[in-house]
Amino acid sequence: MNYETVIGLEVHVELKTEAKVFCGCAARFGAEPNTHVCPGCLGMPGVLPVLNKKAVEFCIKAGLALQCRIAPFSMFDRKQYFYPDLPQAYQISQGDLPLCTGGGLKIVTPGGEEKIIRLNRIHLEEEAGRTYHSGAGATGYSLLDFNRSGLPLIEIVTEPDLRSPAEAKIFLEKLQEILRYIEVSDCKMEEGSFRCDANISVRPAGSQEFGRRMEIKNLNSFKAIQSALTYEANRLGSLLAAGTPPEQEESRGWDETRGMTFFMRPKEKATDYRYFPDPDLPPLVIAEEWVEEIRAGLPELPEEKKARYMEEYGLSAQDADLLGSSRETAEFFEATLRLYSGEVKTVANWVMGEFARLLNLEKLTPIQSKLEPEALAAMLQMIDAGEISGKIAKTVFEEMFYSGKPPREIVAEKGLAQISDESQLVVLVREILAQHPGPVADYRAGKTKALGFLVGQVMKETKGQANPGLVNKLLREELEKLP
Amino acid sequence: MELSTLSLKELGNALRKKAVSAREITGAFLERIKRFNPDLNAFVTVAEEQALAAANEADLRLARGERVTPLTGIPVAVADTICTKGIKTTCASRILENFIPPYDATVVSRLQEAGAVVIGKTNSDEFGAGTTTGYSAFGPVCNPWDKNREPGGDGGAVAVAAGLAPLAISFDTGGNLRRAAAFCGVAGLKPAYGSVSRFGLAALAPSLEQIGPLARQVEDLALLYQVLAGPDPLDATSLPAGAPGRSGQEFTGTAATGRPGLRIGLPREYFAGEELQAEVKDLVLAATGILTEKDGEQVDLSLPSTGYALAAHILLAAAEASSSLARYDGVRYGYRSPEAADIDLLYKKTRTEGFGREAKRRILLGTLVLSAECYGDYYLNAQKVRTLVIREFTEAFTKCDLILTPVTRELPGRAGEEKSPLRQYQDESYTVAANLAGLSGLSVPCGLVDGLPVGVQLLAPAGREDLLFQVARTLEKAVGRFSSPFLRG
Numbered sequence: 001m002n003y004e005t006v007i008g009l010e011v012h013v014e015l016k017t018e019a020k021v022f023c024g025c026a027a028r029f030g031a032e033p034n035t036h037v038c039p040g041c042l043g044m045p046g047v048l049p050v051l052n053k054k055a056v057e058f059c060i061k062a063g064l065a066l067q068c069r070i071a072p073f074s075m076f077d078r079k080q081y082f083y084p085d086l087p088q089a090y091q092i093s094q095g096d097l098p099l100c101t102g103g104g105l106k107i108v109t110p111g112g113e114e115k116i117i118r119l120n121r122i123h124l125e126e127e128a129g130r131t132y133h134s135g136a137g138a139t140g141y142s143l144l145d146f147n148r149s150g151l152p153l154i155e156i157v158t159e160p161d162l163r164s165p166a167e168a169k170i171f172l173e174k175l176q177e178i179l180r181y182i183e184v185s186d187c188k189m190e191e192g193s194f195r196c197d198a199n200i201s202v203r204p205a206g207s208q209e210f211g212r213r214m215e216i217k218n219l220n221s222f223k224a225i226q227s228a229l230t231y232e233a234n235r236l237g238s239l240l241a242a243g244t245p246p247e248q249e250e251s252r253g254w255d256e257t258r259g260m261t262f263f264m265r266p267k268e269k270a271t272d273y274r275y276f277p278d279p280d281l282p283p284l285v286i287a288e289e290w291v292e293e294i295r296a297g298l299p300e301l302p303e304e305k306k307a308r309y310m311e312e313y314g315l316s317a318q319d320a321d322l323l324g325s326s327r328e329t330a331e332f333f334e335a336t337l338r339l340y341s342g343e344v345k346t347v348a349n350w351v352m353g354e355f356a357r358l359l360n361l362e363k364l365t366p367i368q369s370k371l372e373p374e375a376l377a378a379m380l381q382m383i384d385a386g387e388i389s390g391k392i393a394k395t396v397f398e399e400m401f402y403s404g405k406p407p408r409e410i411v412a413e414k415g416l417a418q419i420s421d422e423s424q425l426v427v428l429v430r431e432i433l434a435q436h437p438g439p440v441a442d443y444r445a446g447k448t449k450a451l452g453f454l455v456g457q458v459m460k461e462t463k464g465q466a467n468p469g470l471v472n473k474l475l476r477e478e479l480e481k482l483p
Numbered sequence: 484m485e486l487s488t489l490s491l492k493e494l495g496n497a498l499r500k501k502a503v504s505a506r507e508i509t510g511a512f513l514e515r516i517k518r519f520n521p522d523l524n525a526f527v528t529v530a531e532e533q534a535l536a537a538a539n540e541a542d543l544r545l546a547r548g549e550r551v552t553p554l555t556g557i558p559v560a561v562a563d564t565i566c567t568k569g570i571k572t573t574c575a576s577r578i579l580e581n582f583i584p585p586y587d588a589t590v591v592s593r594l595q596e597a598g599a600v601v602i603g604k605t606n607s608d609e610f611g612a613g614t615t616t617g618y619s620a621f622g623p624v625c626n627p628w629d630k631n632r633e634p635g636g637d638g639g640a641v642a643v644a645a646g647l648a649p650l651a652i653s654f655d656t657g658g659n660l661r662r663a664a665a666f667c668g669v670a671g672l673k674p675a676y677g678s679v680s681r682f683g684l685a686a687l688a689p690s691l692e693q694i695g696p697l698a699r700q701v702e703d704l705a706l707l708y709q710v711l712a713g714p715d716p717l718d719a720t721s722l723p724a725g726a727p728g729r730s731g732q733e734f735t736g737t738a739a740t741g742r743p744g745l746r747i748g749l750p751r752e753y754f755a756g757e758e759l760q761a762e763v764k765d766l767v768l769a770a771t772g773i774l775t776e777k778d779g780e781q782v783d784l785s786l787p788s789t790g791y792a793l794a795a796h797i798l799l800a801a802a803e804a805s806s807s808l809a810r811y812d813g814v815r816y817g818y819r820s821p822e823a824a825d826i827d828l829l830y831k832k833t834r835t836e837g838f839g840r841e842a843k844r845r846i847l848l849g850t851l852v853l854s855a856e857c858y859g860d861y862y863l864n865a866q867k868v869r870t871l872v873i874r875e876f877t878e879a880f881t882k883c884d885l886i887l888t889p890v891t892r893e894l895p896g897r898a899g900e901e902k903s904p905l906r907q908y909q910d911e912s913y914t915v916a917a918n919l920a921g922l923s924g925l926s927v928p929c930g931l932v933d934g935l936p937v938g939v940q941l942l943a944p945a946g947r948e949d950l951l952f953q954v955a956r957t958l959e960k961a962v963g964r965f966s967s968p969f970l971r972g
Contacts, residue, residue, distance in 0.1 A: 089809030
């Protein structure tokens with residue numbers, strides 16, 4: 001029998017605002033523990049939450065980029081549970097009236113089919129602190145860091161529209177791409193600013209009813225997501241095949257080292273979070289004009305950009321994808337295009353080729369590198385004008401990348417300019433012909449391959465700076481002239 | 484000069500005329516606290532050092548001829564649920580026995596900016612959960628009119644009535660401040676919701692409570708209120724400047740002018756029950772007569788939801804308390820049980836040992852009210868009642884300018900008297916509606932029965948504190964002020 005896997009995701013994304021969501025503390029990753037804290041994010045008596053408008057704006061931005069409806073009226077609720085790193089013993093979150101509802105994201109499945117993954121909601125909430133456990137038993141202890149406490153977080157909840165672990169991975173990559181594009185989050189899984197819980201069930205293919213759902217918590221890498229979901233899909237499939245479907249819904253964890261999910265607790269025993277409206281925060285009322293203002297400020301999204309690259313620049317789907325999927329790369333590419341009058345494809349090749357190679361090598365993003373679009377455009381003009389050869393250009397480019405100097409300066413400093421002076425080259429050509437009577441004779445005997453050798457000698461002598469076309473032409477002419 | 488009986492104005496005049504220094508005033512009240520507080524237990528902490536420093540600072544200002552306010556150099560007692568930077572803030576709870584906040588409540592900053600002297604921190608029920616101060620972890624407070632009687636739920640009213648401080652600020656969650664004002668024979672105001680910042684008030688029931696002033700005279704009450712009120716960016720529920728319901732800062736009209744054509748609403752439900760002691764009822768109705776005898780009008784009102792208001796208040800106050808008090812877990816500050824072997828035991832033991840009976844009762848009740856099973860029946864229905872109460876008052880205020888009711892059903896009870904929880908909650912039958920509906924409620928003395936003070940409650944819509952002060956002042960003029968035995972030499 002064939003089985004179908006059904007997956008829904010809950011993605012937590014940390015917003016990269018300057019300040020925390022309900023107090024004025026700086027939102028920084030990686031600082032000394034407990035250095036970005038105040039009575040507010042430590043949950044001291046009497047301290048009240050004051051909503052950071054930027055966090056609301058970022059949540060709305062995400063909502064708009066994901067086609068959600070932005071609720072004109074939403075509420076903050078308290079989600080209550082005891083945990084040492086949750087300073088108030090409740091998390092300010094949104095319950096049945098979230099800021100964004102509906103929406104969806106289009107993905108292309110591994111089978112090449114286009115498909116919309118519907119979203120249920122996006123809501124705004126606060127992050128808890130961090131607990132570091134050390135040792136165990138009588139000597140064990142835990143340390144708490146509240147720098148993270150109160151960072152703004154959005155939770156994006158999908159409908160159960162994903163049908164395989166591979167689809168889940170594609171969806172998450174796409175989501176990450178968009179959220180980075182609109183600059184609301186760094187989406188760094190390794191730093192915890194993008195993390196995911198997955199709900200998965202398996203049913204006989206063609207069945208309309210869902211199977212029993214398992215929730216897999218805290219999947220912290222793309223690898224973990226795919227491995228855990230694949231493992232769980234297989235496990236559930238085997239249970240169905242054996243005629244022993246799971247008896248209850250469970251929360252399960254992922255053991256990376258053993259490569260398997262494990263039972264944590266039954267779903268029915270889930271904590272009763274006792275949600276109720278936070279009396280310290282008035283309802284969140286969003287003016288339509290503000291939403292429109294935010295919408296107008298949204299950048300062109302990756303999908304639209306890629307379509308435009310193909311349409312307007314005639315780039316292949318693959319090239320458009322490579323250039324369009326990171327906002328910084330796309331902006332670098334477009335800025336260079338505006339400054340360069342030659343072929344689009346030339347710019348595209350340099351950005352996807354040498355530039356991408358060096359960025360990758362140095363683990364930098366376009367903005368972090370020293371290379372400016374002006375410099376690349378200037379270098380391309382120099383190639384077109386015959387001032388440097390394509391081969392020399394690679395040297396120039398590398399130098400620009402590491403030093404940030406303009407190409408003209410590099411060419412002058414290193415004496416890399418192409419020699420296109422006929423009178424200078426013809427003297428050299430004659431010398432080479434005189435030094436190599438053998439190949440000259442071969443050429444005259446009809447072995448035209450010998451010409452290549454002679455060109456190589458000229459290039460060697462000029463350290464590659466001679467204009468190869470001109471050398472070719474001059475050699476032929478001089479060979480003709482020989483008695 | 485006997486400073487303890489002077490009004491705010493008189494103290495201010497004496498200061499400006501250099502008849503007395505701020506240090507002498509503070510010193511005199513500190514003396515009285517030393518002498519009488521061991522009996523009364525109104526203060527949990529006396530901030531002698533900080534108070535004298537602040538008084539010296541006020542003297543310097545006066546000497547340099549710098550700008551002064553009516554509060555410059557005047558001692559103010561502050562409820563111990565209101566955070567004071569560098570001064571222990573216990574909330575009358577063992578769980579915060581040694582807690583010293585690193586920040587000031589907004590109201591405390593405002594007092595300090597006005598040059599006032601925070602003289603000490605006053606006692607109450609633990610986090611204000613109670614009606615008699617019997618649930619303070621540091622022992623009950625005595626009524627200065629009769630030490631064998633309970634004073635209502637607030638030590639600040641006792642401090643003012645006994646002349647241990649000329650002024651006090653406290654908080655009102657269901658009537659504790661107003662009830663204590665009535666039982667101690669002083670004036671007390673629960674401002675309309677959002678008028679005064681709650682930043683720095685350790686929360687019990689955030690949607691219900693407000694910080695308010697206590698004084699022996701209505702005029703002093705109004706002056707103190709002006710300092711406390713105003714928008715605060717640190718409190719999202721504080722009304723912005725210019726919002727409907729946000730009254731202006733100036734109350735020039737506290738003079739005792741009988742307001743022509745004043746319409747006073749008398750809600751039937753507040754006078755009908757047998758539980759209202761006859762002598763109390765008579766005094767309250769007499770006050771109504773005084774206020775309307777010249778040119779006023781008594782309007783007969785009905786507020787049908789009154790019977791449900793108390794139940795709704797009990798449920799909502801408990802629900803919010805269970806959430807507000809959850810942060811006291813022994814992890815970051817406050818009391819921490821020394822014997823806990825793991826985190827669950829740490830929570831259990833810390834909270835079991837740290838909280839008293841009534842706080843625990845509300846935590847348990849509130850946890851039940853918010854549980855998935857009960858939320859709809861209890862929490863949501865209570866919120867619906869709250870909406871009805873608000874509607875009925877809005878409607879009532881189209882027919883009258885203010886509403887007059889008793890503050891309490893009866894005279895102060897015997898100290899240490901055991902009451903069932905329900906009976907205890909019923910102490911606030913007449914006061915909870917103002918908290919539910921966010922109204923301003925002022926309690927002002929209207930007479931004595933058996934040598935014990937009785938108060939009358941005046942209710943007005945948000946933003947009409949000015950009217951409350953005016954009318955209360957008229958009543959005060961007519962019935963006179965009442966000095967507790969501590970103020971009679």
